[in-house]
Amino acid sequence: MNVQTTLSIKVKEAILNHFSVELPTVEFQPTRKDFEGDITVMVFPMLRFVKGNPVQIGQQIGEFLQKEVDAVSGFNVIQGFLNVVISDAYYLNFFKDIENTPYYGFASEQQKDAIMVEYSSPNTNKPLHLGHIRNNLLGYSVAEILKASGKKVYKTQIINDRGIHICKSMLAWQRFGNGETPESTGLKGDKLVGNYYVAFDKAYKQQVAQKIAGGIDPKVAEKEAPILLEAQEMLQKWEAGDKEVVALWKTMNGWVYKGFDVTYNNLGVDFDTLYYESDTYLLGKDVVEEGLQKGVFYRKDDGSVWIDLTDEGLDEKIVLRSDGTAVYMTQDIGTAIQRIKDYPDIEGMVYTVGNEQDYHFKVLFLILKKLGFSWSKNLHHLSYGMVDLPSGKMKSREGTVVDADDLMNDMTRTAAEISEELGKLEGYTENEKQDLYKMIGLGALKYYILKVDPKKRILFNPEESVDFQGNTGPFIQYTYARIQSILRKAEEIGVKGLETRTAQSGKHLEDEVSGLSMDSGSDTILVADNSPDLHPKEKELIKQLQLFPETVQLAAENLSPALIANYTYDLVKEFNSFYQQVSILGEQDELKKLLRVQLAKKVGQVIKSAFGLLGIEVPERM
RNA sequence: GGUCGCAUAGCUCAGCUGGAUAGAGCAUCUGCCUUCUAAGCAGACGGUCGGAGGUUCGAAUCCUCCUGCGAUCACCA
Numbered sequence: 292m293n294v295q296t297t298l299s300i301k302v303k304e305a306i307l308n309h310f311s312v313e314l315p316t317v318e319f320q321p322t323r324k325d326f327e328g329d330i331t332v333m334v335f336p337m338l339r340f341v342k343g344n345p346v347q348i349g350q351q352i353g354e355f356l357q358k359e360v361d362a363v364s365g366f367n368v369i370q371g372f373l374n375v376v377i378s379d380a381y382y383l384n385f386f387k388d389i390e391n392t393p394y395y396g397f398a399s400e401q402q403k404d405a406i407m408v409e410y411s412s413p414n415t416n417k418p419l420h421l422g423h424i425r426n427n428l429l430g431y432s433v434a435e436i437l438k439a440s441g442k443k444v445y446k447t448q449i450i451n452d453r454g455i456h457i458c459k460s461m462l463a464w465q466r467f468g469n470g471e472t473p474e475s476t477g478l479k480g481d482k483l484v485g486n487y488y489v490a491f492d493k494a495y496k497q498q499v500a501q502k503i504a505g506g507i508d509p510k511v512a513e514k515e516a517p518i519l520l521e522a523q524e525m526l527q528k529w530e531a532g533d534k535e536v537v538a539l540w541k542t543m544n545g546w547v548y549k550g551f552d553v554t555y556n557n558l559g560v561d562f563d564t565l566y567y568e569s570d571t572y573l574l575g576k577d578v579v580e581e582g583l584q585k586g587v588f589y590r591k592d593d594g595s596v597w598i599d600l601t602d603e604g605l606d607e608k609i610v611l612r613s614d615g616t617a618v619y620m621t622q623d624i625g626t627a628i629q630r631i632k633d634y635p636d637i638e639g640m641v642y643t644v645g646n647e648q649d650y651h652f653k654v655l656f657l658i659l660k661k662l663g664f665s666w667s668k669n670l671h672h673l674s675y676g677m678v679d680l681p682s683g684k685m686k687s688r689e690g691t692v693v694d695a696d697d698l699m700n701d702m703t704r705t706a707a708e709i710s711e712e713l714g715k716l717e718g719y720t721e722n723e724k725q726d727l728y729k730m731i732g733l734g735a736l737k738y739y740i741l742k743v744d745p746k747k748r749i750l751f752n753p754e755e756s757v758d759f760q761g762n763t764g765p766f767i768q769y770t771y772a773r774i775q776s777i778l779r780k781a782e783e784i785g786v787k788g789l790e791t792r793t794a795q796s797g798k799h800l801e802d803e804v805s806g807l808s809m810d811s812g813s814d815t816i817l818v819a820d821n822s823p824d825l826h827p828k829e830k831e832l833i834k835q836l837q838l839f840p841e842t843v844q845l846a847a848e849n850l851s852p853a854l855i856a857n858y859t860y861d862l863v864k865e866f867n868s869f870y871q872q873v874s875i876l877g878e879q880d881e882l883k884k885l886l887r888v889q890l891a892k893k894v895g896q897v898i899k900s901a902f903g904l905l906g907i908e909v910p911e912r913m
Numbered sequence: 914g915g916u917c918g919c920a921u922a923g924c925u926c927a928g929c930u931g932g933a934u935a936g937a938g939c940a941u942c943u944g945c946c947u948u949c950u951a952a953g954c955a956g957a958c959g960g961u962c963g964g965a966g967g968u969u970c971g972a973a974u975c976c977u978c979c980u981g982c983g984a985u986c987a988c989c990a
Contacts, residue, residue: 323933333932335970345970371970372933414990454990595988604916605986612988619990649917650985676919677983715950731952743926747919748983755924760952761938762926769952777949845929857927860937871945871954891949913952 293837294362294377295319295330302332305355309348310341321834327367328374329834335371345371379825382833383886389836390889396839396900398441405443405636406669408434410643411560412448415547416456417485419554420685420692421751422645422678425740428906429675430643431560432741432852435904437641440847445634449566449626452544458525460484461539462518463491473546479553479696480546485687492688494518554695559733559906564633566626572617575625578662579611587661598658608654623655624662631666639669641850646674646746673850676748678740693753702732705756706765716912727910731765734907738764741905742856762860764907767898770863771909774895777875781888784876828869832890835862839897843904852905859901866894 299317306314318336322328332352334345341348346368353366353373365376389395410430413423434446464471464487473480495518502512513519528536555561579596582588588596588610596611610620617625631637642652652672659667677684685692707728710716716724739757743749759765825833838858846854875891878884899909 318930318932320929320932325934331933335932338970370933451990456990593988606915609988614988616988618988622990645984646918647984648990651990653917674918679983709952713950713952715952739925747926750925758925758939763938763952765952766938769950773950773953780949841929849929853927854929857937860927864937867953868955870949874949876949912950 294360294381297360297362298330298332298356298375301356301359302352304359305352306337306341308355309351310343312340314340322374326369326372326374327365327376329377329830330375332373332375333371334368334373338371349373379830382825382830385837386833386886386890386893390893394900395836395893396843396897397439398843400441401443402441403443403636404638405445405634406437406639406641407445407447407630407634407637408437408641408643409447409449410434410673411555411562412451412644413551414451414454414456415481415484415544416460416488417687418479418481418550419695420687421695421698422685422692424558424695424698424736425675425678425749426643426645427555427558427560428737428740429673429745429852430641431906432855432904433641433643433673433850435906436843436846436850436852436855439843439900439904442847443636445563445637446561447564447566447630448562449568449571451568453529453540453569453572455522455526456488457540457544458522458529459491460487461536461543462522462525463487463494464543465539466494466518473549479550480548481550481554484543484547484550489688489690491518491522557696557699557729557733559908566630568622571626571629572622573625574617574629575621575623576611576615576617578624578628579621582610582658582662585662587658598654598661600654600657603657605650605654605657608658610658620651620655620658623651624658627655627659627670628664631664638666639671640666641671641673643673643675646676648672649674671850673745675745678749678751681750681752681754693751698736698753699729699733702736702757703729704732706732706735706759709759710913719912727913730908730910731759731768731913734764734768734902734909735759736764737905737907738767738856741852742860744853745851764902765913767859767863767902768907768909769913770866771895771898771902772911772913773870774866774891774898775911777888777891778895780876786876786881786885786888826869826873828865828872829886829890831865832862832869832894835865836893836897839901846904855901855904859898859905862894862897862901866891 298319302317303314306312314337316336318333320331320333322331332349334349334352337348338345349368349371353368353375356363356375357366362377362381363375364378367374367376408430410433411423411427413419419427431446434444438444464484467490468487471483473483476483478486495516498516498518499509499512502516503509507515525536529540579588582598583590583596588598590596591613593613594615595609595613597607597609599607601607608620609618610624612618627640630640644652649672652670652674656667656670656672659670679685680691680693682691707724710724710728710731716727719727735757740749742762757763839862842854842858846852869890873887875887876884878887902909
C-alpha cells in the first residue's frame with residue numbers, strides 16, 4: 292500500500308474520531324517546493340462536511356497522522372493546507388523495494404484483451420514526410436506505452452496502395468520515365484515514384500493552362516485535362532484487373548515499399564501486421580446490406596445508401612454510392628470488422644490519424660456502435676495536430692515538404708557536428724561514432740515532436756534547427772551517459788555492496804532493463820537501524836522515481852507520449868541538480884555512497900525505460 | 914453559416930480529477946570546469962493565462978458569450 296492510500300484512510304479516521312463525520316474522499320497534492328513537507332492534504336474540500344476552522348482541522352488531522360502513521364515524521368498547517376512530512380525511512384524502504392524491480396513502472400501482468408494500434412498508413416505514390424514522422428512516432432510510442440500499461444498490442448497500418456494517386460505516378464512514369472528504375476537511377480524507390488507524381492502534376496497543370504488559354508472554363512479544364520482522363524481510365528483498368536496495369540502497379544508499389552522499409556527502419560518503427568487497401572477496399576458492402584435490414588441505414592431513390600445522424604448532432608452520411616461501389620467509410624467499416632475476425636482477442640482499436648479526420652472517425656465509431664458491435668466503445672481516434680511550416684501547409688505536389696529521410700540525415704549531421712566539437716568520444720571507432728550521432732540526432736527529433744501534446748499543431752521551422760540543449764532528447768541522453776560513466780567508475784573502484792556485474796548492451800529494451808538490474812544482497816544495508824539521513828536531493832529523486840508507474844498508466848489512458856517525455860525531463864532535471872550538489876563516488880560514508888550509486892543506477896534504468904516508450908535509444912557515452 | 918479543436922513569458926512548451934506566490938527550456942544578463950562528462954548546475958530578467966461575464970471558500974483549469982487561428986461539413990481519400 293502506498294502512503295497516499297494509508298493517509299487517506301487515516302485522515303478519514305481522524306475526521307470520524309473528531310467530528311463523527313464520514314468523508315467520502317480525501318484530496319492530496321504534492322507539497323510545493325517552497326514549503327516543508329512531501330504530501331499535502333487539502334483541508335478546504337472537507338469544510339463542506341465538517342464545520343470549523345481549516346487551520347484547526349488541519350492541526351488535528353496532522354497530530355493524528357503523526358501519532359498513527361509510522362511514515363509520517365512531521366507536519367505543518369498553512370491556511371487550508373496540511374503539509375505532511377514523510378520520513379526518510381519510508382523513502383528508503385520504498386527505494387529498496389523498487390531497486391531490484393527489473394521492469395519498474397511497467398504493469399507486471401499482461402491483460403488478455405488486446406488492442407490494435409494503427410499508424411502511418413501512407414499513400415504509395417510519394418515518399419514519407421515530416422507529417423508522417425509525427426504520425427509514426429505517436430503511433431509507435433502509444434503502442435509501446437499501452438504495452439507497458441499491461442495491454443497486449445498489435446501494431447498495424449493500412450497501406451493506401453490503390454487509387455487515382457498511384458495511377459498518376461504510374462501514368463507519368465509510362466509517359467516520361469524512359470524505363471527508369473531505382474537501380475538505374477540510384478534513387479530510393481519511393482523517391483523515384485514521388486518524382487513521377489510531381490511530374491504528373493506539372494503536365495496536368497500545363498494542360499489545364501492550355502485549355503484555359505483556349506477559352507475553356509477553368510473548372511471544366513481541370514476536369515477534362517487529357518492526362519487526368521487517362522489516369523482515371525487507368526484506375527478503371529486496374530479495377531478490371533488489366534494485366535499490364537496491374538503488373539506496373541505491382542512493380543512501382545514494390546519500389547515504394549523498399550523505400551518505405553528503409554525509412555521505417557531508420558525511424559525505428561515496426562508493425563506486427565499489415566493491411567492493404569487493395570485487399571480491403573471492397574469490404575464493408577455486405578455489412579451495409581445487413582445494416583439496411585436492421586434499419587440502421589436507408590436507401591435513397593437513386594440507390595445510394597445513407598445513415599442519418601442528425602439525432603446525434605451530425606449530418607447524413609453516405610455509406611454506399613448509387614452505383615453500388617464503396618466509399619472510404621464503407622471500407623473503414625469493413626476493415627474494422629475484418630480485423631476483429633483476424634484477431635479475435637482485440638477489444639479495442641486506436642487509429643492514429645490527423646485531426647483533419649476528426650469528423651470521419653466520429654461518424655465511423657457511431658456507425659459501428661449502431662451496428663451493435665460491442666467493441667465499438669473501445670475505439671479511439673488518436674487525433675493529432677498538423678505539422679505546419681512557417682510557409683504554411685506542406686504540399687507534396689508543390690515540393691514544399693520536409694522529407695523524412697532528409698530530415699533524419701540533417702539531424703544526424705547536426706549531432707555529429709556538435710559531438711565532434713565537444714570531442715568526448717576518444718576511443719570510439721568511426722562506426723560507433725556514426726551510430727551515436729544517429730542516436731542523438733533522432734533522439735533530438737523524436738523528443739522534439741513527442742514532448743508536445745498530440746492534439747496541438749506543431750509549427751516546424753527547418754531554418755531553426757531542433758535544439759540539443761535544455762528540454763531536449765540529447766540532454767536526457769547525456770544525463771543517461773553521465774550515469775553510465777559513474778556506474779563504470781563505481782565498478783572500477785569497487786563500491787562496497789555493489790555487484791560487479793556489467794550491463795549487457797543487447798538490442799532489446801527488455802534485455803537491457805533486466806541486465807541492468809542489481810543483484811540482491813545489498814538491500815538490507817539501506818534500512819539498517821542507523822539508516823543514513825536522506826539528503827533533500829536524494830529524497831526528491833526518490834519521490835520522482837515513485838511517480839513513474841502512475842505516469843505510464845496516465846500516458847496510456849490519455850494516449851499521450853508527451854506525459855512520458857515531460858516526466859522524464861523532470862526526473863533528469865532532478866538528477867542533474869542532485870549530481871551537481873552532492874558527490875556520489877567522492878562520498879566518504881560507504882552506506883551513503885552505495886545508496887547514491889544505486890539511485891543513479893535506478894534513474895538510469897527509468898530514463899532508459901521511459902525513452903524506450905518514446906522509441907528513443909540512450910547511449911553509454913556521449 | 915453549422916460542428917470540432919486550439920489560444921499561457923519575446924519564441925517553443927508544461928500546468929494531473931478546480932487549490933498556496935502560474936512553471937520549464939530557448940533567447941538576454943551573472944556566477945560555477947585542477948573534484949563523478951559544462952549537451953551541465955546555480956541565479957537574474959521576463960505573465961492583465963486571447964477578451965468579458967458566471968459557478969465556487971478558491972478558476973489558466975468548469976459553464977456561457979465574444980475575438981483570433983486551424984480543421985471539417987462531397988456519390989474525395
